[in-house]
Amino acid sequence: MNDETNSNTPPIDENKYIALRREKLTQLREQGQAYPNDFERKEFAQELHDSYDGLNREQLEEQAVAVSFAGRMMFQRVMGKASFAHLKDMSGTLQIFVQRDAIGEEAYNAFKQSDIGDIYGVKGVLFKTRTDELTVKVSELTLLTKSLRPLPEKFHGLTDQEQKYRQRYIDLIMNEDSRRVFKIRTQTISFIRQYLTDAGFIEVETPMMQVIPGGAVARPFITHHNALDMELYLRIAPELYLKRLVVGGIEQVFEINRNFRNEGLSTRHNPEFTMLEFYQAYANYEDLMNLTEDMVRQLAKAVVGTTTIDYQGDQFDLEKPFERMTVAEAVMKYNPDLDASKLEDSDYCRSIAEGMHIKTEQSWGAGKLLIEIFEKTAEDQLMQPTFITAYPTEVSPLSRRNDENPFVTDRFEFFVGGRELANGFSELNDPEDQAERFQHQVSEKESGDDEAMHYDADYIRALEYGMPPTAGEGIGIDRLVMLLTNAPSIRDVILFPHMRPE
RNA sequence: GGGCCGUUAGCUCAGCUGGUAGAGCAGUUGACUUUUAAUCAAUUGGUCGGGCGUUCGAAUCGCCCACGGCCCA
Numbered sequence: 088m089n090d091e092t093n094s095n096t097p098p099i100d101e102n103k104y105i106a107l108r109r110e111k112l113t114q115l116r117e118q119g120q121a122y123p124n125d126f127e128r129k130e131f132a133q134e135l136h137d138s139y140d141g142l143n144r145e146q147l148e149e150q151a152v153a154v155s156f157a158g159r160m161m162f163q164r165v166m167g168k169a170s171f172a173h174l175k176d177m178s179g180t181l182q183i184f185v186q187r188d189a190i191g192e193e194a195y196n197a198f199k200q201s202d203i204g205d206i207y208g209v210k211g212v213l214f215k216t217r218t219d220e221l222t223v224k225v226s227e228l229t230l231l232t233k234s235l236r237p238l239p240e241k242f243h244g245l246t247d248q249e250q251k252y253r254q255r256y257i258d259l260i261m262n263e264d265s266r267r268v269f270k271i272r273t274q275t276i277s278f279i280r281q282y283l284t285d286a287g288f289i290e291v292e293t294p295m296m297q298v299i300p301g302g303a304v305a306r307p308f309i310t311h312h313n314a315l316d317m318e319l320y321l322r323i324a325p326e327l328y329l330k331r332l333v334v335g336g337i338e339q340v341f342e343i344n345r346n347f348r349n350e351g352l353s354t355r356h357n358p359e360f361t362m363l364e365f366y367q368a369y370a371n372y373e374d375l376m377n378l379t380e381d382m383v384r385q386l387a388k389a390v391v392g393t394t395t396i397d398y399q400g401d402q403f404d405l406e407k408p409f410e411r412m413t414v415a416e417a418v419m420k421y422n423p424d425l426d427a428s429k430l431e432d433s434d435y436c437r438s439i440a441e442g443m444h445i446k447t448e449q450s451w452g453a454g455k456l457l458i459e460i461f462e463k464t465a466e467d468q469l470m471q472p473t474f475i476t477a478y479p480t481e482v483s484p485l486s487r488r489n490d491e492n493p494f495v496t497d498r499f500e501f502f503v504g505g506r507e508l509a510n511g512f513s514e515l516n517d518p519e520d521q522a523e524r525f526q527h528q529v530s531e532k533e534s535g536d537d538e539a540m541h542y543d544a545d546y547i548r549a550l551e552y553g554m555p556p557t558a559g560e561g562i563g564i565d566r567l568v569m570l571l572t573n574a575p576s577i578r579d580v581i582l583f584p585h586m587r588p589e
Numbered sequence: 590g591g592g593c594c595g596u597u598a599g600c601u602c603a604g605c606u607g608g609u610a611g612a613g614c615a616g617u618u619g620a621c622u623u624u625u626a627a628u629c630a631a632u633u634g635g636u637c638g639g640g641c642g643u644u645c646g647a648a649u650c651g652c653c654c655a656c657g658g659c660c661c662a
Contacts, residue, residue: 103634104599104616162625169622186622203615216623240600240614242626247600249657261600351590354659446662576658587656 108202108235115233126208126229129155133178135213136221144215154223156181157208157231159260162241165199171222174207175260182222183209190228197230203241204234204260252584265579268572272580274390275568276343279363282382288339288365293328295321295345299541302326302485306349306538308358321347325364326485326559327546330514333366333557334549341365343564354576355506355566358585366514366559372497375511375558376474379501380409383472383567391571398504398573403471413477414457414495417465430457431494450534454479454494467505474499478512484524484540486512501562508567511560518550 115121135154139147158174158181168187173180187195201207210227239245244261251258251265258265280290298317300307302324310319325342332340346362367374387394387405394406412420415430422439429435436456440447445459457479469475477495480488486496498512515521525547531539568580578584 100599102599107616164624164627165621166624166627167621169624171624171627173625182625184623188622216625218623218625220623220625222623237599237615240626242614243601245600247596247657249596252657351662589656 104237105235108233111200111202112233112235115230121233123229123231126157126231127155128157128176128208131178132156132158132174132176132181135181136179139213140221142215144219147213147215150213152213153210154213155208155210156183156223158206159234160201160203160205160207161238161260163201163203168195170195170198172207174209182216182220183207183211183225184214184216184222185225185228189224189226194228198228201230202234202237204236204238205230206232206234248578249586252578253586253589255582268568268574268580269582271390271572272564272568275386275571276361276564278386278389279382279562279564280343282385283341283365286339286378288341288367289337291329291332291337291340291342292344293322293325293332293342295347297322299543301540301543301546302328303346303348304484304538304540308347308349323348324362324561326561327543329364329366330554330557330559331546331549333368333514334552334554338368338555339366352585354578357565357577357581360577360581361564363562363564364559366557368555368557370558371556372476372499372511372513372558375560376409376411376476376499376501379474379509379511379560379562380472386567387571396503396570396573398570399575401470401504403503403570405472409472409474409501411474411476411499414461414475414479415477417469417475418457418461421465421468422460436460450531452481454481458482466502466507469502469505471503473502475502483512484528485515485521487515487517488520503570506566506570507563508570509560509562511558514554514557514559516550516554516557518547521550522547 112121135156139152142150156174156176158176160172161175161180162171162173164171170185172183172185174183185195185198190198208229208231209223209225211223211225214222214224216222239257239261245251245257251262255265259269284290296310296312296319298319300320300323302322303326305323307320307323310321311317312319324346325344329340329342341364343361343363345359347359348356349358350356352358367378384394384405387396394404396403396405415427418430419425419427425439426435431453433451433453433456436453437447437451440456440459443460443463445456445463447456447459451459461475476497476499477489477492478486478498478500480486480494480496483496483498486498489495489497496512496515498510500507501509501511515524525540525542528540529542532541565577565580568574569577572580574580
């Protein structure tokens with residue numbers, strides 16, 4: 088960073104606490120290397136607890152276990168000529184016991200000057216206190232990093248939502264539950280990756296910057312490539328690229344990566360979010376429902392140890408077979424007064440929708456109207472794990488038509504707690520049907536729907552080479568993690584959620 | 590985009606119908622060689638989110654703005 092950028096840096100908050108710590112840092116600089124990098128950390132807190140918590144005082148004393156341990160000081164208690172402190176590392180917390188007579192008067196006085204948040208390396212021998220807490224009796228103590236900013240008070244921790252999101256590092260230092268959430272997130276992604284790999288799927292990476300944003304109905308972010316002087320779109324979905332790979336013979340393929348959608352923010356929407364998409368040739372949407380059911384059930388067992396999920400006051404059972412019903416069945420279940428035989432009649436659906444104060448467009452057919460009715464009256468009632476099938480063709484431009492009823496497609500969405508977690512279908516592999524559907528989307532776009540899809544000519548060309556019968560699915564990882572961690576907002580499961588600049 | 594709520598010390602929060610801004614923890618100084626939200630004594634600390642207005646007087650009332658939270662579209 089040069090001087091100019093420094094001078095452009097807005098001043099950040101300073102206060103007397105920071106000033107006092109800066110003075111201590113200045114002294115450290117005068118005494119030598121203030122930021123040493125030669126401490127050799129050999130043990131983690133948790134492995135020491137695992138190995139030695141079980142031993143009694145006498146056994147520990149006999150073994151005289153020497154350790155070299157480092158961490159952030161989260162707690163310090165000075166009692167005259169001896170002090171206790173807790174050092175926290177990535178794995179957990181370990182107590183240290185520092186005595187003047189063991190490390191010398193000069194070092195001990197320096198230790199008394201330290202602040203909560205300082206990072207220490209210690210060498211010493213393990214012992215147990217009167218209350219049987221595993222503790223390092225320190226023989227050598229090194230201040231590795233001076234902390235200049237005071238941490239939140241230990242009892243309440245950091246509760247301010249905004250600060251948790253903007254300064255996630257403080258949140259992670261202070262809140263065990265936040266660390267737990269992000270650990271479960273990591274474990275979730277690892278589990279899924281392993282599950283699919285074990286099932287013969289191959290993981291790939293496809294473009295995040297696309298010339299034609301496809302694969303979903305959403306508004307994209309636009310960016311610009313200088314050398315080529317052209318607009319590019321951040322992807323809204325990887326779908327069309329993954330299906331090109333199926334054409335190319337990668338018959339079972341998946342990607343876990345970020346999608347970007349230029350839409351409003353809410354507790355369920357972040358502009359960038361993580362999606363799993365996977366495709367399997369010679370499978371249909373029912374195979375994928377079965378796979379999803381098994382994967383979600385096993386995932387829950389693996390990462391939270393139970394298939395009974397407590398979520399914001401509700402309880403969901405992932406053990407018993409997931410319910411399955413069609414869109415039309417769901418609409419009738421929650422609107423028993425409707426005429427089931429007229430749900431494919433656009434005039435009928437329009438009058439019902441308008442009676443529900445749904446804002447409709449003239450161009451909408453029965454399928455779109457039916458989905459609006461479904462979303463308004465049924466979706467948020469789907470609490471227990473439920474697959475909804477038979478989505479109207481009109482709202483499923485990439486899905487294969489149903490053989491018996493071309494009004495609907497071989498598609499499902501998966502709901503838990505009233506929230507859509509997954510969307511899958513037998514893929515439309517008829518290039519001529521796909522071309523027509525794209526054409527329909529283009530006319531929607533021309534009549535003002537800026538979320539409608541573009542015509543992707545190369546994708547049609549790929550299909551013309553022949554894509555085997557295939558089923559594909561997308562699972563929203565963030566929402567899945569919300570469910571598993573009992574998180575009320577998507578921002579709680581994204582390390583650095585999007586915020587307006589301070 | 591609309592509605593409601595919030596923004597006060599480093600952190601967590603009080604602050605009534607307008608009258609010199611408070612607590613706990615943290616910090617500072619001192620005591621204490623097995624503490625667990627340690628204890629004891631003393632003590633510092635504020636542009637009350639920003640701006641404008643009403644008023645003799647505004648953290649408090651009104652308007653505007655910023656940021657956040659929740660709900661709705």
